[in-house]
Amino acid sequence: MNCEECGKRQATLHLTKIVNGEKTEYHICEQCAQEKGDVFPGFHNFSIHNLLSGLLHFDPAQKKTQDTPANKALRCETCGLTYAQFSKSGRFGCSDCYTFLGDRLDPLFRRIHGNTQHIGKVPERTGGQLKRRKELEQLKQALQRHIASEEFEKAAEIRDRIKALEQKLGQS
Amino acid sequence: MSQQQFMQNPWSNWMKGEGPDSDIVISTRLRIARNLRQHPFPLLATDSQAEEVVRKVTEVSETEAMKKLGPLELIQMEQVNPLEKRVLVEKHLISPHLAEESRKGAVLLSNDESISIMVNEEDHIRIQVLMPGFQLQQAWDMGTKIDDIFEKHVNYAFDENRGFLTSCPTNVGTGIRASVMLHLPALVMTQQINRILQAINQVGLVVRGIYGEGSEALGNLFQLSNQVTLGMSESDILSNLYGVARQIIEQERVARRYLVEHSRITLEDRILRSYGILQYARTVESKEAAQRLSDVRLGIDLGIVKNISHLVLNELLVTTQPGFLQHHAGQKLSPDQRDERRARLIREKLSARQ
Numbered sequence: 001m002n003c004e005e006c007g008k009r010q011a012t013l014h015l016t017k018i019v020n021g022e023k024t025e026y027h028i029c030e031q032c033a034q035e036k037g038d039v040f041p042g043f044h045n046f047s048i049h050n051l052l053s054g055l056l057h058f059d060p061a062q063k064k065t066q067d068t069p070a071n072k073a074l075r076c077e078t079c080g081l082t083y084a085q086f087s088k089s090g091r092f093g094c095s096d097c098y099t100f101l102g103d104r105l106d107p108l109f110r111r112i113h114g115n116t117q118h119i120g121k122v123p124e125r126t127g128g129q130l131k132r133r134k135e136l137e138q139l140k141q142a143l144q145r146h147i148a149s150e151e152f153e154k155a156a157e158i159r160d161r162i163k164a165l166e167q168k169l170g171q172s
Numbered sequence: 173m174s175q176q177q178f179m180q181n182p183w184s185n186w187m188k189g190e191g192p193d194s195d196i197v198i199s200t201r202l203r204i205a206r207n208l209r210q211h212p213f214p215l216l217a218t219d220s221q222a223e224e225v226v227r228k229v230t231e232v233s234e235t236e237a238m239k240k241l242g243p244l245e246l247i248q249m250e251q252v253n254p255l256e257k258r259v260l261v262e263k264h265l266i267s268p269h270l271a272e273e274s275r276k277g278a279v280l281l282s283n284d285e286s287i288s289i290m291v292n293e294e295d296h297i298r299i300q301v302l303m304p305g306f307q308l309q310q311a312w313d314m315g316t317k318i319d320d321i322f323e324k325h326v327n328y329a330f331d332e333n334r335g336f337l338t339s340c341p342t343n344v345g346t347g348i349r350a351s352v353m354l355h356l357p358a359l360v361m362t363q364q365i366n367r368i369l370q371a372i373n374q375v376g377l378v379v380r381g382i383y384g385e386g387s388e389a390l391g392n393l394f395q396l397s398n399q400v401t402l403g404m405s406e407s408d409i410l411s412n413l414y415g416v417a418r419q420i421i422e423q424e425r426v427a428r429r430y431l432v433e434h435s436r437i438t439l440e441d442r443i444l445r446s447y448g449i450l451q452y453a454r455t456v457e458s459k460e461a462a463q464r465l466s467d468v469r470l471g472i473d474l475g476i477v478k479n480i481s482h483l484v485l486n487e488l489l490v491t492t493q494p495g496f497l498q499h500h501a502g503q504k505l506s507p508d509q510r511d512e513r514r515a516r517l518i519r520e521k522l523s524a525r526q
Binding site (some may be wrong): 003014091099114120123126134 | 175211212216316319320324330331332334336344345400402403404405406
């Protein structure tokens with residue numbers, strides 16, 4: 001959507017004004033918002049991504065701010081994006097950012113989506129591998145249990161299943 | 173189809189208003205956001221990394237499975253001029269972000285323009301399916317089919333907890349955004365639209381005006397789409413949107429019947445005045461055009477305006493936009509010149525069918 005003021009740049013500010021039940025929305029870009037600062041009070045340098053970072057900084061479930069020095073020092077080892085940069089831009093740099101920021105993202109996702117856990121489509125190829133890896137982990141734990149309790153027949157059975165799974169994983 | 177034809181021809185599949193409920197639902201759009209595991213997201217990618225993504229995506233588009241869906245034409249943003257980009261935006265084939273801010277951005281378009289795959293937008297891959305009328309399920313079926321083909325050939329960024337990983341946290345999970353474009357003149361006229369908009373925001377969906385601002389949406393066109401992408405399955409997202417859209421469609425029909433029964437003369441007067449003005453105006457600005465075309469569209473739906481088809485209105489929706497007018501003229505036009513050309517175009521289209 002283009003800015004309603006200049007009609008050129010992309011609108012990044014979406015403002016809803018309700019006066020006496022009359023609802024009006026504005027979609028403008030940051031440059032125009034700065035020029036019209038008096039029309040949109042308090043909207044200097046404010047964008048949708050600031051809004052996202054606002055959500056990141058406070059977890060209502062834990063009643064404490066996420067903006068601790070330890071968090072600030074976090075950095076994605078793959079792309080170098082820091083927690084501070086993310087909380088400013090509201091954008092991830094690469095898929096590994098999700099791993100590095102980990103469950104610190106939970107409050108953000110709860111605020112945006114009301115959820116933190118994906119339950120939709122799973123990619124067949126990589127997702128299938130994920131499932132097998134999970135199963136493998138569980139089998140290995142079971143193997144340890146059976147060995148510990150000296151149930152060697154069962155352990156042997158599970159060992160064979162692990163071998164078969166590992167072969168499958170190796171092929172794909 | 174050559175690159176030029178995409179720019180010259182206003183017709184996209186989504187404008188051929190033959191879909192279900194096309195008196196109210198103009199089009200259905202489904203977008204799937206996906207990223208490649210090994211590559212930084214487009215925001216941080218270098219030119220060569222971004223080029224590699226384009227190459228990989230193009231390779232998949234040339235596989236047998238994808239070719240069965242019809243040929244896809246690659247258009248690179250670097251190779252089209254600003255006016256041409258604007259035309260693609262006005263036809264809803266690419267996003268403003270891809271047109272203006274992407275690095276090595278590209279789009280793969282099917283001949284009938286019902287499939288558009290954006291590359292290096294905010295995410296590496298954005299599969300978009302556009303269909304006329306109310307066809308959420310059909311759009312999803314096509315989108316997920318394309319998604320599956322890509323998944324066979326590239327490694328998607330996927331996490332078992334967070335789902336499909338996207339550049340912006342608002343898209344993570346399913347990565348899908350489904351939307352329907354609704355023409356709701358009677359709900360606006362009877363001043364019920366605000367109440368409905370407020371209710372919608374409470375059920376995880378959003379509505380916005382397509383070309384204008386909020387409740388005063390230009391041309392009474394509203395876009396209804398899902399907000400939540402994480403923690404809901406695709407089918408729940410779609411059925412939620414379907415249910416709410418169905419309700420709005422019924423409300424609009426009730427409001428239209430109410431207007432016909434209770435204020436027939438006022439309604440006819442408004443519609444036919446707009447029709448008259450559009451047939452004779454020598455200059456018309458985009459805001460007025462949108463409003464009057466909305467009146468005429470309603471007139472067609474109610475049988476008050478005869479001998480004109482919906483399709484003409486859908487065509488004008490796109491061809492009266494600034495980018496299209498200028499591209500058609502082959503030059504940049506001042507706002508005054510645009511208003512003049514817009515008026516002429518509408519005149520020709522509306523009177524040719526008398």
